[in-house]
Amino acid sequence: MGHRCCSKQKVKRGLWSPEEDDKLIRHITTHGHGSWSAVPKLAGLQRCGKSCRLRWINYLRPELKKGSFTQEEEQIIIDVHRILGNRWAQIAKHLPGRTDNEVKNFWNSCIKKKLMSQGLDPQTHNLMSSSHHEIKAPKNKNITSFVVSHNHNHIKQSISSSIFSVNSHETITNNSSIISHPPNNSILTVPNSQTTAISTFNNQYQNPSSSNSACSSTSTIVTSTSGAAWNLKAQNPSQNDHITPNITSPYISSFSASGNVQDLSRSGLWDEFGILGSSFDPSEVLPRIISEGQQQSLQGQNHDHDHRTLQDHEKEKIWEMEIDKVGNYSNFDHGFMESTLNISGVMCQDLSSMEYDLAWNY
DNA sequence: AAGCCATACAACCGCAGCGTA
DNA sequence: CTACGCTGCGGTTGTATGGCT
Numbered sequence: 173m174g175h176r177c178c179s180k181q182k183v184k185r186g187l188w189s190p191e192e193d194d195k196l197i198r199h200i201t202t203h204g205h206g207s208w209s210a211v212p213k214l215a216g217l218q219r220c221g222k223s224c225r226l227r228w229i230n231y232l233r234p235e236l237k238k239g240s241f242t243q244e245e246e247q248i249i250i251d252v253h254r255i256l257g258n259r260w261a262q263i264a265k266h267l268p269g270r271t272d273n274e275v276k277n278f279w280n281s282c283i284k285k286k287l288m289s290q291g292l293d294p295q296t297h298n299l300m301s302s303s304h305h306e307i308k309a310p311k312n313k314n315i316t317s318f319v320v321s322h323n324h325n326h327i328k329q330s331i332s333s334s335i336f337s338v339n340s341h342e343t344i345t346n347n348s349s350i351i352s353h354p355p356n357n358s359i360l361t362v363p364n365s366q367t368t369a370i371s372t373f374n375n376q377y378q379n380p381s382s383s384n385s386a387c388s389s390t391s392t393i394v395t396s397t398s399g400a401a402w403n404l405k406a407q408n409p410s411q412n413d414h415i416t417p418n419i420t421s422p423y424i425s426s427f428s429a430s431g432n433v434q435d436l437s438r439s440g441l442w443d444e445f446g447i448l449g450s451s452f453d454p455s456e457v458l459p460r461i462i463s464e465g466q467q468q469s470l471q472g473q474n475h476d477h478d479h480r481t482l483q484d485h486e487k488e489k490i491w492e493m494e495i496d497k498v499g500n501y502s503n504f505d506h507g508f509m510e511s512t513l514n515i516s517g518v519m520c521q522d523l524s525s526m527e528y529d530l531a532w533n534y
Numbered sequence: 535a536a537g538c539c540a541t542a543c544a545a546c547c548g549c550a551g552c553g554t555a
Numbered sequence: 556c557t558a559c560g561c562t563g564c565g566g567t568t569g570t571a572t573g574g575c576t
Contacts, residue, residue, distance in 0.1 A: 187544070187570070209561070225562080226545065261564060272564070277543055280566095 184218045188227055192217055196224055197232055230271045237269025241278055249275060249283060254297045 184192075199215035205228065209221035217224060230236075241249075245267055252263045260272035260279075267275065284294045292298065 185546075207561075221561090222547095223545075230544075258565070273544080276565075281542055
């Protein structure tokens, strides 16, 4: 039985022979495809138009990139999938020469399993574990800054880092609590009535004391609808490391989002990638967010993991945030920011070194 | 060498969206 | 408005291949 679109024709199914490929290539390169439903007849093929289209798009097009996916392509797929989900055609647009079918197959056969083996839900990119207990925060205290501290070793040694995702649309409660996933996975709820979001960017840079070892730190950005100044900090608690910028950058945000902070540190793509694969290059993001004077503090960081393929209009929405004199964002797509908060970094390993430093406002 | 199994990838199927008559 | 055809998309299935016993 053939497809409905060409049920009147006797159509062949299954794998394409080299002869059929030749016919299709010859026809399309000389005449173009026009209406796909007309292609089989014109090309002398006993296939349905749909099959011809698929064969051309997924396999015969000259601009297609052959060969296995590179590490960089893999990371891009993961990053974009975190934002877009199973929208394979959209994801494939970030990978020149790759098709949606190819990306989908690669995801299902390789990446999905890799993420699952690391304890990540391939759909949400969050940890699959769920048990939690509560740690009560001091009563009647407002959180003014939330700094995630973590050890910060060289990549060639035991890496420990942390990644936090902000789950948007979570209700911020008034009961001032930190919910913790033992031992170190935490969800922070902010005890005020204002809409608040905390997002984290991973920074990658070179350790000057050891030229061939990359390091990382985490920048935590707290935004609030309240108009109050919040802290932006990139902090490295390691005593042996002197290069981490410690930036406190009060700024006013009009950004509207709510969220919880969730630690994904148990998962570990380090083993697989060996590099920190933040899809948001802090060298691009942070200077746009913080004021000019503080940009210098970020200099010296090595941001060689630069995903140019996220340069579509969606990413541009982030880059194109305009900051006016008092630091308010304008032209800002709140919804998109919420959806992108989750892609702020990769997952890391070695929970044992994690520690938290919560600053309370007395 | 043969059989079995897992994996990768090619191809198909059904559906939704869109344009047009 | 509606029916129809075309295209694109995502889920699923089928097939080839390679490794293991």
